[in-house]
Amino acid sequence: ELKVEQNPLFLSMQEGKNYTIYCNYSTTSDRLYWYRQDPGKSLESLFVLLSNGAVKQEGRLMASLDTKARLSTLHITAAVHDLSATYFCAVKSWTTNAGKSTFGDGTTLTVKP
Amino acid sequence: EAGVAQSPRYKIIEKRQSVAFWCNPISGHATLYWYQQILGQGPKLLIQFQNNGVVDDSQLPKDRFSAERLKGVDSTLKIQPAKLEDSAVYLCASSFTGTGTTDTQYFGPGTRLTVL
Numbered sequence: 757e758l759k760v761e762q763n764p765l766f767l768s769m770q771e772g773k774n775y776t777i778y779c780n781y782s783t784t785s786d787r788l789y790w791y792r793q794d795p796g797k798s799l800e801s802l803f804v805l806l807s808n809g810a811v812k813q814e815g816r817l818m819a820s821l822d823t824k825a826r827l828s829t830l831h832i833t834a835a836v837h838d839l840s841a842t843y844f845c846a847v848k849s850w851t852t853n854a855g856k857s858t859f860g861d862g863t864t865l866t867v868k869p
Numbered sequence: 870e871a872g873v874a875q876s877p878r879y880k881i882i883e884k885r886q887s888v889a890f891w892c893n894p895i896s897g898h899a900t901l902y903w904y905q906q907i908l909g910q911g912p913k914l915l916i917q918f919q920n921n922g923v924v925d926d927s928q929l930p931k932d933r934f935s936a937e938r939l940k941g942v943d944s945t946l947k948i949q950p951a952k953l954e955d956s957a958v959y960l961c962a963s964s965f966t967g968t969g970t971t972d973t974q975y976f977g978p979g980t981r982l983t984v985l
Contacts, residue, residue, distance in 0.1 A: 760911075787972075798960060798976040799912070844911050848972075856925055857974070859911030 758783050758853040762845060762860035769867055772834050777863045779828040779845035783852040788828045790819050791844045793862070799844065835867045871895065873977035875961050881983045887949040890980045894942070894963030900924075901938055902974060903946050904960040912960055918944065951984045958982070 759782040769775050779788070787806055791799040803812045805821035805828060812819050816839065818831045828845055842864045846857040874893040882888050894901050899920050904912035915934065916926040920941035929936070933952070938944040948955055958981050962974040 789973075798978050799962075801973050801975070804973060846911070854925060854927075856914050856917070859913070861909070861911050 758847060758849055758858045760845060760847050760858050760860040762863050765861060765863060767863055767865045769835050769865070771836055771867055771869050774834065775832050777830040777843055779830070779860055781826050781847045783849055785823060785826070785847045785849050787848040788821050789846040789857065790830055791846065793842045793844065837867050837869065840865055840867045873961055873963055873975055875977040875980055877980055878978060879981050881985065882951055883985050884953055885950040887947065888951055888982060889945050889947045890959050892944045892961030892977060894961070895975055898963035898965055900964045900966055900972070901944050902962040903936055903944070904962065906958045906960055906979070915946070953984050956982055956984045
């Protein structure tokens with residue numbers, strides 16, 4: 757069974773600081789996704805990472821994938837209040853999970869002035 | 870481009886009652902997903918359709934949950950009878966395909982179900 761673990765689950769940080777959210781998974785992956793969810797809202801796709809070593813950046817967020825370590829990171833640079841949200845990673849695996857996406861439990865980020 | 874539409878947005882029912890949710894995916898999206906998101910957790914896939922056929926329903930509690938996608942467009946998810954543990958947000962998502970580089974999922978606003 758594919759398991760996806762995120763840490764930390766809660767993160768409070770000051771504006772202007774940098775931090776990294778980690779997403780570990782238990783079996784081989786074919787694709788890894790990062791989503792953002794604002795309170796009371798639905799999920800918004802941020803990044804899709806397709807292969808080992810993939811790196812994608814959008815604004816202050818950068819996601820990377822290490823398939824050998826079964827690890828993805830979401831790095832936040834110089835955080836601003838607007839980044840406050842819950843961030844989910846999801847792993848899709850055809851070989852071990854019939855192509856379903858399994859989500860982590862999310863990291864709730866609060867950026868304080 | 871219109872997004873994924875869901876209704877109702879909120880529903881409160883008593884246990885053992887029935888409830889149905891409706892989803893209209895993005896036009897042209899062949900794949901439709903229903904997820905259950907319990908407070909404080911990530912979404913869990915209940916069922917995935919490719920056009921009007923079921924691709925995966927391994928995590929759907931079939932004794933009480935049912936879903937259909939008529940004509941490969943709109944979909945309904947039904948719970949009958951509801952239990953307290955069914956209280957959650959039910960998310961519908963769609964993607965152009967279920968595989969390949971066009972499988973990015975677009976989520977609807979969700980239906981928040983409270984079972985009393």
